[in-house]
Amino acid sequence: MKPFQTVKDFLMKEIGMALLGAALIFFWAGKSWAEKPLEKAILIVAFGTSVEKARVAYATVEQQVKEAFPDHRVEWAWSARTLLGTTPARMPSTQQALAKLGADGTEDVLVFSLHVIPGREYHDLIQTVKAFEGLPKGLKEIRLGPPLLHDTDSLKAAAAILVKNAATARKPGEALLLAGHGTHHPAGIYYPALQYYLSALDRNAFVGTIEGEPDFEEARAAMKSAGVKKVWLAPLMTVAGDHSRNDLFGPEAESWKRRLEADGFTVECVDRGLGEDRELISLWIKGLKDAAAPEKIRKVSP
Numbered sequence: 281m282k283p284f285q286t287v288k289d290f291l292m293k294e295i296g297m298a299l300l301g302a303a304l305i306f307f308w309a310g311k312s313w314a315e316k317p318l319e320k321a322i323l324i325v326a327f328g329t330s331v332e333k334a335r336v337a338y339a340t341v342e343q344q345v346k347e348a349f350p351d352h353r354v355e356w357a358w359s360a361r362t363l364l365g366t367t368p369a370r371m372p373s374t375q376q377a378l379a380k381l382g383a384d385g386t387e388d389v390l391v392f393s394l395h396v397i398p399g400r401e402y403h404d405l406i407q408t409v410k411a412f413e414g415l416p417k418g419l420k421e422i423r424l425g426p427p428l429l430h431d432t433d434s435l436k437a438a439a440a441i442l443v444k445n446a447a448t449a450r451k452p453g454e455a456l457l458l459a460g461h462g463t464h465h466p467a468g469i470y471y472p473a474l475q476y477y478l479s480a481l482d483r484n485a486f487v488g489t490i491e492g493e494p495d496f497e498e499a500r501a502a503m504k505s506a507g508v509k510k511v512w513l514a515p516l517m518t519v520a521g522d523h524s525r526n527d528l529f530g531p532e533a534e535s536w537k538r539r540l541e542a543d544g545f546t547v548e549c550v551d552r553g554l555g556e557d558r559e560l561i562s563l564w565i566k567g568l569k570d571a572a573a574p575e576k577i578r579k580v581s582p
């Protein structure tokens with residue numbers, strides 16, 4: 281082996297090793313900092329869907345939430361108990377997701393409700409969020425955003441976006457029929473309320489619901505008296521999932537499409553959930569931002 285030729289060569293080699301060591305220390309330290317969870321998170325809570333294709337709405341929402349809150353980590357929970365654990369994604373429940381965020385060291389959580397109206401699911405979510413407030417360990421701040429429709433302003437804004445975007449190929453004289461899930465919860469009043477603001481903008485825009493009021497018969501009667509011949513049928517639901525596929529557009533004689541066709545209407549199906557419309561997502565996010573404003577803490581309860 282060749283001995284070091286000069287003192288200078290020897291020193292250069294030692295300095296080189298020291299620099300390499302320092303670089304390695306910085307690399308590992310940097311890596312562990314990067315792995316430390318962010319303190320702030322957004323938990324998006326959706327009902328969930330068994331229809332793979334319908335999840336495009338969730339992907340669109342997630343992307344837009346990340347753009348609106350770049351310093352927040354984004355997590356998901358599904359509220360449909362029957363769907364939990366059955367999907368490839370193994371979605372956690374809201375409770376599981378909040379507990380995990382707390383255990384991970386997240387201090388500040390904004391809960392983003394992807395519900396359309398403040399019905400039973402949303403009120404369950406209020407209770408869940410309350411249960412995580414003020415625990416000795418875990419989350420320090422937890423705030424809940426409102427569902428899409430939650431006050432006069434949100435109804436007016438949603439009506440304007442829906443009339444414009446829900447069926448862009450619709451021509452004058454053709455109807456837009458927005459099919460909501462519907463509920464027997466008192467918040468079912470949001471559907472007739474939306475009809476009121478839609479009618480103010482477009483006399484051929486109608487709301488119907490699968491499980492509440494106005495029901496299919498009422499919506500059909502309204503379209504008949506308006507004298508429309510062609511109907512653009514669109515789900516008034518976050519995702520175009522199982523209800524769209526079967527109750528609205530399905531091949532069975534009881535589907536809305538088939539019943540309308542049997543009545544002489546021409547039907548165009550809009551296979552797109554509300555969560556695929558960037559303007560509606562912005563409106564939803566506006567509600568979350570309002571709820572997150574410091575002066576609004578714990579004041580969100582439609």
Ligand code: CO
Binds near residue numbers: 461523
């Ligand atoms: Co349902």
